Amino acid sequence: MAGAGSRRRGGAAVGAFGRRLGRAGDEVEAGVRQGGEIDFDAEIFADGEEDLGEAGLPGEFALMLAGGDRRSIGQADIVARRLVERPELLGDLWACLGDADGVVRMRAADALEKFSRVCPAAFNIHKADLLTRAFDDGSAEVRWHLIAIVSRIEMDRREAAAFCRYLEDCLRNDPSRIVKVTALQAAKDLVATHKPLEDRFRKMLAFAQASPWPSVAARARRIGAAPTKR
Numbered sequence: 379m380a381g382a383g384s385r386r387r388g389g390a391a392v393g394a395f396g397r398r399l400g401r402a403g404d405e406v407e408a409g410v411r412q413g414g415e416i417d418f419d420a421e422i423f424a425d426g427e428e429d430l431g432e433a434g435l436p437g438e439f440a441l442m443l444a445g446g447d448r449r450s451i452g453q454a455d456i457v458a459r460r461l462v463e464r465p466e467l468l469g470d471l472w473a474c475l476g477d478a479d480g481v482v483r484m485r486a487a488d489a490l491e492k493f494s495r496v497c498p499a500a501f502n503i504h505k506a507d508l509l510t511r512a513f514d515d516g517s518a519e520v521r522w523h524l525i526a527i528v529s530r531i532e533m534d535r536r537e538a539a540a541f542c543r544y545l546e547d548c549l550r551n552d553p554s555r556i557v558k559v560t561a562l563q564a565a566k567d568l569v570a571t572h573k574p575l576e577d578r579f580r581k582m583l584a585f586a587q588a589s590p591w592p593s594v595a596a597r598a599r600r601i602g603a604a605p606t607k608r
Contacts, residue, residue: 439471443485454485458492475513487523498530518554529564538572559597
């Protein structure tokens with residue numbers, strides 16, 4: 379069992395994680411459903427020093443993430459916290475993306491995406507699978523989390539161009555409005571480091587602003603009104 383000193387160090391790490399996410403503002407999503415949409419809320423992780431036990435030992439993540447249905451994120455937040463404490467367990471959580479249980483896959487993707495906000499470089503080892511969408515199981519929930527993760531990893535010019543084309547296809551053709559919004563946000567973030575893609579992004583933004591989907595149009599207006607980083 380983890381000692382008190384370990385728990386105190388873990389609590390400090392979790393608190394720092396929560397504070398960093400808090401600064402992310404409404405650019406991140408909490409995975410909380412309200413009327414079929416995502417409630418964008420940066421206060422995902424409350425600061426604190428609760429005992430996370432032995433969560434995250436090999437094989438434990440899938441058990442923690444199982445149960446219930448897609449309307450709940452279950453213990454995904456706790457799993458994300460433990461990964462911050464013990465990033466060497468990334469491979470164990472990554473393996474959950476291939477679990478036979480769709481609920482486990484969805485929650486694993488959620489926890490991984492939250493972890494990627496503070497440790498994006500940790501995903502470089504999984505870059506090939508991310509860029510080829512090897513773990514896209516056809517569900518919107520997994521897809522929007524993986525899109526967000528990919529938007530944070532390092533890409534060369536060719537990889538970024540291919541990813542941006544995929545994002546445009548998601549924006550135009552994916553049946554999920556949450557995927558559409560995530561794709562648009564990811565394209566905005568991508569352009570910050572890949573300026574040659576700005577023309578494509580501007581076309582995506584114009585399409586989204588004129589789209590019939592209120593949540594997509596609203597996000598496009600917010601992005602269009604935000605100052606451009608130079």
